[in-house]
Amino acid sequence: MRRRVLILMVAALVLIGAFAAPAGAAPGDPTGAPNEGTDLTLGEKLDAANTEWLQAQAVLDQSKKRQAELAAQVEAMQKELEPVRASVNVIAAAAYRTGGNVRLTSALVNTDSPEQFMDRILLVNTIAQYNDRQIGRLTKLEKDLADAKKAADDEVAKQQAQSAIQAKKKADAESALAKMKGRADGYVNVNSPLATPAPRNADGSWPAENCILDDPTTTGCITPRTYHAAQEARKAGFTHFYSCFRPSGPYEHPKGRACDFAAASDGFGGVASGADKTYGTNLAAFFVKNASSLGVLYVIWFRQVWTPAAGWHAYSGGNGDPSSDHTNHVHLSLI
Structure with a gap:
């Protein structure tokens, strides 16, 4: 009896292990998830460094746009202010030369008839209203101009702060890539199509997203931004097999923020050629060109890794096989 219970317990543990283990490729199955190694440290470091770099870049871009709008606003207000200020100066000079209210009172007293008196009252009232409007307009323009200039100065300060963050995070990314072999030429294609930008917050930053959408490539989940990037790649003509969610492993796959795109049309095979x-x-060049639009954290392809903070580096994090060396698929991680 005791031996039978022991056998049942072992069988149960085997079953639990089978369900807990990530889905892998059956022998000869090119559509199974590629074994990208176990370099969790690199993934975590790149995630942290590049996420903050990307957020700083997003706020910086929005700040520069706002600063340009403010500069145009300041220029327009200065042009509008000049003739108004000249008009008010004329009013002030005339009031000084004529004695102001004394001359107006005299003009009203020295009238020949009630009708002429009323006409002069209307004229004086009209002039006074015009003068008040011009002075009020000048006061408002001067205040608005001062506010716009201060806002522009605030944007410059914000840009300086974001640039400092980016410099720090670039150093962090370089540190995470220190075990790599140094900079690489990378993969660039000036003819890469443009992707439709993913949604952002009002200040230009990237909204936090959870793994809430069904992954069309597995039974797991992905974030809306991951889904958007995959669909934009397919719209651009990259329609080969790809796979996203995995319950465990390195990089952002378990968070629904990464996909592997096979180089071959039918799945992950040997080293890509031709x-x-x-x-x-x-x-890879498409994702890099559209990194700012899609929220790309990093791209790995053919022993090279690209990050927004540090550019292309030689990638030596693999184990010498096509999957971990990323010579049979392009890895994409998103913020």
Whole structure:
């Protein structure tokens, strides 16, 4: 009896382990998730460094846009203010020369008839209203101009702060990539199509997203931004097999913020060559060109890794096989 219970317990543990383990490729199955290694440290460091770098860049871009709008506003107000100020100066000079209210009172007293008296009252009232409007307009313009200039100065201060954050996070990204072999030429294609930008917050920053959408490539989940990036790639003509969510492993797969795009049309195979390698190179270049629009954290392809903070670096984090060396698929991680 005791032996039977022991056998049942072992069987149960095996079953639990089977369900807990991430889905892997069956022997010869090219559509199973590629084994990208276990370099969790690199993924976590790049995630932290590049997330903050991207957020700082987003706020910086929005600040520069706002500063340009304020500069145009200041220029327009200065042009409007000049003739108003000249008009008020004329009013002040005339009032000084004529004795102001004394001359107006005299003009009203020295009238020949009630009708003429009323006409002069209306004229004096009209002049006074015009003068008041011009002085009020000048006061408002001067205040608005001062506010706009202060806002522009505030944007400059914000930009300086964001640039300081970016410099720090670039150093952090470089540190995370220190074990790599240094800078690389990278993959660039000036003819890469443009992607439709993913939604942002009002200040230009990236909204936090959870793994809430069904992953069309697995039974797991992905974030809306991940789904958007994958769909934009397919719209751009990159329609080969790809896979996103994994319950465990390195990078952002368990968070629904990463996808692996096979170089071959039918799945993950050996080292890409010929048309398949060209496909992977063009796809990596597409993600890099549209990194700001899609919220790209980093791209890994053919022993090279790209980050927004540090650019392309040689990637030596693999184990010498096509999957962990990323020579059979393009890895994409998103903020």
